[in-house]
Amino acid sequence: MPILLMFLFFVGYVAGSIPFGLLLTKLAGLGDVRAIGSGNIGATNVLRTGRKGLAAATLLLDALKGFIPVFVVKLLAGDAAAALTAAGAVVGHVFPVWLNFKGGKGVATFIGALFGLHWALGLAFVGVWLLMALLFRISSLSALTAAAAMPLVAPMLGVSNAIKTVVILLALFIFFTHRENIRRLLNGTEPKIGQGGEKRADEAR
Numbered sequence: 310m311p312i313l314l315m316f317l318f319f320v321g322y323v324a325g326s327i328p329f330g331l332l333l334t335k336l337a338g339l340g341d342v343r344a345i346g347s348g349n350i351g352a353t354n355v356l357r358t359g360r361k362g363l364a365a366a367t368l369l370l371d372a373l374k375g376f377i378p379v380f381v382v383k384l385l386a387g388d389a390a391a392a393l394t395a396a397g398a399v400v401g402h403v404f405p406v407w408l409n410f411k412g413g414k415g416v417a418t419f420i421g422a423l424f425g426l427h428w429a430l431g432l433a434f435v436g437v438w439l440l441m442a443l444l445f446r447i448s449s450l451s452a453l454t455a456a457a458a459m460p461l462v463a464p465m466l467g468v469s470n471a472i473k474t475v476v477i478l479l480a481l482f483i484f485f486t487h488r489e490n491i492r493r494l495l496n497g498t499e500p501k502i503g504q505g506g507e508k509r510a511d512e513a514r
């Protein structure tokens with residue numbers, strides 16, 4: 310059983326580590342997305358290329374790489390296995406072996422994994438994110454607020470302890486990946502959605 314659970318984490322990790330933002334921008338002839346803006350490979354930084362379609366495609370594919378493996382594993386092996394797969398997917402996006410363990414911040418993949426674990430969790434995250442984005446137009450603040458809400462939402466849905474636990478751990482992980490954003494939010498220097506910015510080495514993850 311431990312070997313199986315480790316394998317499922319690995320399955321999630323491999324799926325999550327596919328760098329769609331980097332692949333799509335290179336295929337579109339825009340070069341390496343890590344050379345612009347925050348240096349991130351996620352949809353928010355892809356949006357800084359000015360290609361909204363590419364950013365939307367990145368968001369969708371990053372979410373799907375969290376959703377598909379988690380949803381399939383949940384159907385086949387239950388909540389505990391799906392929870393480990395979800396953790397693997399988000400960790401894979403943030404620390405992809407193909408990019409020297411420097412990936413994105415895991416939000417879109419987290420959203421997809423939430424939908425795979427329980428559809429209402431995914432909807433709740435998206436709802437909170439959209440509300441905060443409309444009010445403040447700051448992607449990181451929206452993500453952090455939505456992540457913070459998930460450990461509160463999960464018990465209301467009556468999900469299993471395995472899902473509650475992974476939701477808490479991944480919400481904390483999202484805060485970890487946004488630690489530099491949190492500093493800028495406190496300093497009032499965090500850029501708004503669609504706003505450009507100089508590449509910062511500390512944002513490469």
